[in-house]
Amino acid sequence: MTQCFDAALRAFQPALPLAVGLSGGADSTALLLACAERWPGQVQAIHVHHGLQAAADGFEQHCRALCARLQVPLTVQRVDARAAPGQSPEDAARQARYKAFEVAALASQAQAAIQSIALAQHADDQVETLLLALSRGAGVAGLAAMPMHWRRAGLDWHRPLLRVPGPDVRAWLQARGETWVEDPSNRDERYTRNRIRSRLLPALQAALPQFRATFARSAAHAAQASALLQELAAEDLVRVGTPPRVAALQALSPARQANVLRHWLRTQHATTPSTAQLQALQRQIAACRTRGHQIHLRVGRGFVQCRQGELHWYNSAVLTPTST
Structure with a gap:
């Protein structure tokens, strides 16, 4: 089950030095371990402390211990991730994370000149994002889900595990005897994403075993259509x-x-x-x-x-x- 993970990391060719977003969960722990082994001395970690739950201090402690063992520099960014009126908690936390990553990367420029940031979302996360978009009646931009690579704030951003099934990531860690922390909020089914993860993904696995690959193709088609619409919109805006x-x-x-x-x-x-x-x-x-x-x-x-x-x-x- 680890072959898919290994192949994804071999195909990953970021500009170095590289920063890895490290939450302490299985996915980001695996990504940091793999990157630190492949590019020793060229990898840093950024941990965002959201302060939204009591377990957050435990996440930070895990990250500090892991980075100390790997001899990887760690930056901890503390943020206020509380949602604004009308904003979803997930969106608020995501926006706070991205801003914190940017701040940490730019602050390190004088020392390490970070060129790229790697995030650990995998194929199951992509499916969840696509199903969330469908549940909200999103257009093609929403159905495009998450890109594997993009530019933001002068940095290259990557999701090298986006075609790797979630179980494969954990299998890779387990084969190495590595541990990680579990976010208690991931089991809270008040959140739609968690209901999709616990109820729909197992049903899809039983009914459509190749659903991760086929859904990824649909998201790629939507991304292409969205890009074409943006090109047309830019031309029309000049016209109007x-x-x-x-x-x-x-x-x-x-x-x-x-x-x-x-x-x-x-x-x-x-x-x-x-x-x-x-x-x-x-x-x-x-x-x-x-x-x-x-x-x-x-x-x-x-x-x-x-x-x-x-x-x-x-x-x-x-x-x-x-x-x-």
Whole structure:
């Protein structure tokens, strides 16, 4: 069962030095062990202490002991991962982790010049992410799930285990006699991801033994479609302008209009409309045939308003109009 894990690590060719996100769980423990053995002296670890549960101190102690044994430098970042109103606890923790990884990597530049960060999500995590997206009615961007490689904050980010089944990761550790810590929250079925893990994955394994590979192909197809839609949206945004002109938007098909509006709101204003909000905005755009027609709708975290034939978005918290 460990051949898949070994093959994934052989194929992993990051720019060095490398930092590994280390939670103390089985997946990140295995990834750090494998990377430290392959690139001695070129690997560091970053542990994010969320402070959300009593077990968090135990996670940190495990990470410190492991890194001391491996002679791997460890950075511990303590964060406030409490969810904001309307934000899921999982999303809040994820955003806090990424920010902490960036801060730790940039802080080390003067000493070790970290070039890459490796995260330990595996094939089961990818399936869970895809099923979560389906449960929320996500579009192709959501169904693309998690990429294996991307650029962020001047760093290369990798998920080298994304095609490795979760059981294979644990089998690799067990074969070496290694230990890890178990996060008690992973058994809490109040969280949808945990219900998917405990109930759906075993059923999929019984009914569709190749589900990890086939779901990964579907996610890859969705990622390709999402990239094409982003290219089209960028071209259409040049055509309609920033701020978008209502008349130019009306010349587009409904699908292209929705695509470019999402792109405008996400790239220019870092906000995402709900399906209902976007549909309401499109209805107003279609009805906007006179100079006196008013548009004033809540969209994402703020409002869209029509002024002089152009759409403007402003943040409802500060009521500051923004036109780019």
